[in-house]
Amino acid sequence: MAEVWDAVVVGAGIEGSATAFQLAKNGCQTLLVEQFPLPHSRGSSHGASRIIRKAYVQQHYAQMMKEAYPIWEQVQQETGTQLYMKTGGLMVAPSSSQQLDQTERSLAGAGSEFEKLISDDLKLRFPNLSFPADYRAILDPEAGVLKADKALRCFQDLFVKYGGRIRDEEKVVRIDPGDVVTVHTSKSTYKTHRLLLLPGPWAGKLLAPLGLQPPLEPVRISVLYWREKQPDTYALKKGFPVFVDHTIPHKYGLPSLEYPGIYKLCFHSGPVIDPDNRDGVAGSHGNQAIVRMMCDYVRKHFPGLESVPAIQESCMYTNTPDEDFILDRHPQYRNIIIGVGFSGHGFKLAPVVGKLLCELAMDKQPSYDMTPFSLSRFHNTATPQAKL
Numbered sequence: 116m117a118e119v120w121d122a123v124v125v126g127a128g129i130e131g132s133a134t135a136f137q138l139a140k141n142g143c144q145t146l147l148v149e150q151f152p153l154p155h156s157r158g159s160s161h162g163a164s165r166i167i168r169k170a171y172v173q174q175h176y177a178q179m180m181k182e183a184y185p186i187w188e189q190v191q192q193e194t195g196t197q198l199y200m201k202t203g204g205l206m207v208a209p210s211s212s213q214q215l216d217q218t219e220r221s222l223a224g225a226g227s228e229f230e231k232l233i234s235d236d237l238k239l240r241f242p243n244l245s246f247p248a249d250y251r252a253i254l255d256p257e258a259g260v261l262k263a264d265k266a267l268r269c270f271q272d273l274f275v276k277y278g279g280r281i282r283d284e285e286k287v288v289r290i291d292p293g294d295v296v297t298v299h300t301s302k303s304t305y306k307t308h309r310l311l312l313l314p315g316p317w318a319g320k321l322l323a324p325l326g327l328q329p330p331l332e333p334v335r336i337s338v339l340y341w342r343e344k345q346p347d348t349y350a351l352k353k354g355f356p357v358f359v360d361h362t363i364p365h366k367y368g369l370p371s372l373e374y375p376g377i378y379k380l381c382f383h384s385g386p387v388i389d390p391d392n393r394d395g396v397a398g399s400h401g402n403q404a405i406v407r408m409m410c411d412y413v414r415k416h417f418p419g420l421e422s423v424p425a426i427q428e429s430c431m432y433t434n435t436p437d438e439d440f441i442l443d444r445h446p447q448y449r450n451i452i453i454g455v456g457f458s459g460h461g462f463k464l465a466p467v468v469g470k471l472l473c474e475l476a477m478d479k480q481p482s483y484d485m486t487p488f489s490l491s492r493f494h495n496t497a498t499p500q501a502k503l
């Protein structure tokens with residue numbers, strides 16, 4: 116008789132890898148299946164850097180981040196790898212911004228420290244930024260940069276260390292639900308007591324045959340890098356913080372790290388694409404308009420950068436209408452667990468996502484209120500609303 120796994124996880128992005136790690140650590144015999152050869156740059160988790168911050172509009176993420184930091188610290192300790200670099204995080208917006216008001220409330224509610232900067236402080240502290248006089252900011256002192264590629268590798272290494280098995284270059288092509296789920300891949304067939312689906316932008320393709328069509332939009336994001344006129348003007352080693360402009364659509368920046376002398380500044384939106392054709396016509400057309408807009412933005416607000424991008428890469432978000440994740444069971448097949456819709460902000464939270472999905476899979480009481488993450492919230496289609 117074929118071996119029956121305790122758990123099979125589909126998708127070795129940061130969410131699947133962190134979830135597989137939690138399962139293995141909790142004693143589940145777990146298999147992690149990935150369609151592409153690892154590592155790859157065709158999903159949402161590649162690249163050298165991501166923002167980590169507690170400054171969230173939504174209170175539930177500000178709370179969850181209090182637990183995410185210590186897990187990141189454990190992963191660093193256990194792998195002997197530095198993943199987190201503290202830079203502080205600057206959240207800017209016009210003075211009237213309700214998003215900043217709400218972020219202050221979330222941080223205060225979570226007992227986290229922060230600093231309020233009025234326009235004059237902003238000018239004094241960050242002379243290389245240029246914002247109108249009616250702008251203000253919040254500084255989140257714990258925010259920083261996560262070394263994304265390395266973090267992904269660390270979770271996969273720890274998963275293997277705890278007895279997990281990884282099969283890459285195997286695409287899941289069919290799922291037969293049941294008390295024991297049968298997972299057919301391009302190379303093999305596996306049986307499992309629990310199936311966890313973390314397919315990133317491919318969610319729609321994997322969930323539709325299981326009778327689920329949550330409102331998910333895979334979008335292409337242009338990852339834009341800008342050369343500093345004077346090297347190190349916006350560098351991590353000079354203490355330049357991670358940056359989010361909360362005017363909608365958001366813009367965000369990370370100090371130069373992956374390419375010396377080059378600052379990463381992106382637009383938090385992009386054209387809806389098919390993940391199997393990310394850089395096809397739909398993606399490239401939308402990209403040109405975004406690049407033009409970002410050139411204007413750089414000219415206005417980052418006077419120390421050349422206003423034409425030096426490097427362009429691409430990545431994908433999988434957006435829900437309310438930008439909250441979906442972390443839930445399949446309503447009909449209770450041993451199929453779903454983690455999708457990370458809406459461009461899931462990396463920093465992956466350690467807690469992994470813990471929660473592991474709790475669901477193991478029939479434990481989840482550590483957090485799962486209401487914001489339920490599939491059923493989409494019965495009445497929510498209106499799009501950027502929150503961050």
Ligand SMILES: Cc1cc2nc3c(=O)[nH]c(=O)nc-3n(C[C@H](O)[C@H](O)[C@H](O)COP(=O)(O)OP(=O)(O)OC[C@H]3O[C@@H](n4cnc5c(N)ncnc54)[C@H](O)[C@@H]3O)c2cc1C
Nearest residue numbers: 126128129130150158159160166287315430457461462463
């Ligand atoms: C440009 C950019 C900037 C971002 N910035 C931040 C940030 O600053 N901070 C932050 O916290 N978050 C950020 N994010 C968001 C974060 O990176 C994502 O939320 C996170 O990486 C999502 O991970 P995932 O595992 O769900 O998806 P993915 O990384 O896409 O992983 C899903 C995996 O499933 C595999 N798969 C799919 N279908 C199948 C199948 N049928 N069979 C086998 N395997 C399959 C895919 O190949 C893929 O490897 C950013 C994202 C982007 C694109």
Ligand SMILES: O=C(O)[C@@H]1CCCCN1
Nearest residue numbers: 166359367383459460461
């Ligand atoms: O998750 C984050 O912190 C960033 C904020 C800006 C948009 C991209 N993601």
